[in-house]
Amino acid sequence: MKFGAHVSIRAAIHLAIDRAQAIGCECLQIFVGSPRQWREIVYSDADLDRFVEKRRAAKLDPLVAHTAYLINLGAQDMELFHKSTGALVYALRAMDRLDGLGAITHLGSRGTQSWPQALARVAAALTVALEATDRAMILMEHSVGAGGQIGGTFEELAEILDRLDHHPRLGVCLDSCHLFASGWDIRTATGVDATLRAFDRTVGLRHLRALHLNDSKTALGSKVDRHENIGEGRIGVEGFRALVHHPKLARLGAFIETPHFEEDVPDRRNLELLKRLREGRPPQRRLGSAGGVSRRKRFSSRRRG
Ligand SMILES: [Zn+2]
Ligand SMILES: [Zn+2]
Numbered sequence: 001m002k003f004g005a006h007v008s009i010r011a012a013i014h015l016a017i018d019r020a021q022a023i024g025c026e027c028l029q030i031f032v033g034s035p036r037q038w039r040e041i042v043y044s045d046a047d048l049d050r051f052v053e054k055r056r057a058a059k060l061d062p063l064v065a066h067t068a069y070l071i072n073l074g075a076q077d078m079e080l081f082h083k084s085t086g087a088l089v090y091a092l093r094a095m096d097r098l099d100g101l102g103a104i105t106h107l108g109s110r111g112t113q114s115w116p117q118a119l120a121r122v123a124a125a126l127t128v129a130l131e132a133t134d135r136a137m138i139l140m141e142h143s144v145g146a147g148g149q150i151g152g153t154f155e156e157l158a159e160i161l162d163r164l165d166h167h168p169r170l171g172v173c174l175d176s177c178h179l180f181a182s183g184w185d186i187r188t189a190t191g192v193d194a195t196l197r198a199f200d201r202t203v204g205l206r207h208l209r210a211l212h213l214n215d216s217k218t219a220l221g222s223k224v225d226r227h228e229n230i231g232e233g234r235i236g237v238e239g240f241r242a243l244v245h246h247p248k249l250a251r252l253g254a255f256i257e258t259p260h261f262e263e264d265v266p267d268r269r270n271l272e273l274l275k276r277l278r279e280g281r282p283p284q285r286r287l288g289s290a291g292g293v294s295r296r297k298r299f300s301s302r303r304r305g
Helices: 015-022 045-058 078-098 115-131 154-163 176-181 189-202 236-245 268-278
Strands: 002-006 027-030 063-066 102-105 137-141 170-175 208-213 253-256
Touching (some): 045 078, 137 208, 154 170, 253 268
């Protein structure tokens, strides 16, 4: 398993490569547009070429984009539906241009629609996006399944894949925090194995193309999505040890979207901890910790999907 992080493209997209290297990334996730607005960024060819060159030299692989949080591929409102489809196409075109694996996207919410109605809309949006683009994959992110959130069960993801005839450019991203909050107990090796067996039976592990590794602030089955630093949440170190060592996950890129241990050391320690687990080294004790968890102030209110 390779470890990377969601890294900022602030100031210039190619600077994400420097930021990723500074914290020890082996793979990379970025936003290509604005995460909370329908704003597309127009990049110069020189900037994009520089990104490609620097990424090749840094050997960050795979590269994925995370789409805007506003996307709702099941929207009943036609304006929102078209904007959502457009934002997905935009992220896929960016990944085509930058030689990325694909765009990880939330599917949205069914609102007051029945599941078959929402499924039809999601399938239509995915079909449009696949036809409008060339190579990059759409990676549907499993959600916690709160309210009408789409993709909160393996069954829903399987039905979407079925509807698209298991399109080779359609895959799934599992998030450890979302799994746990939606009720899958991944705190032990046995629990991780049972979860992956269920996923394989229902969806098929061949469709699993990326992982988000985040601990959870909220309890098993809470359906509340709040990310925590690795090992500091309700999943805990043993769960991550099991995920990192599971043979069926070894081929995947795994991206953290954690709140950071310290403001000035963004994400480096989360990645270090995962690498220690992968290499069988004991996790390091936190600075300032008297045998427990550091209570250092963190800017953890920031929500990341
Ligand atoms: Zn999340
Ligand atoms: Zn997400």
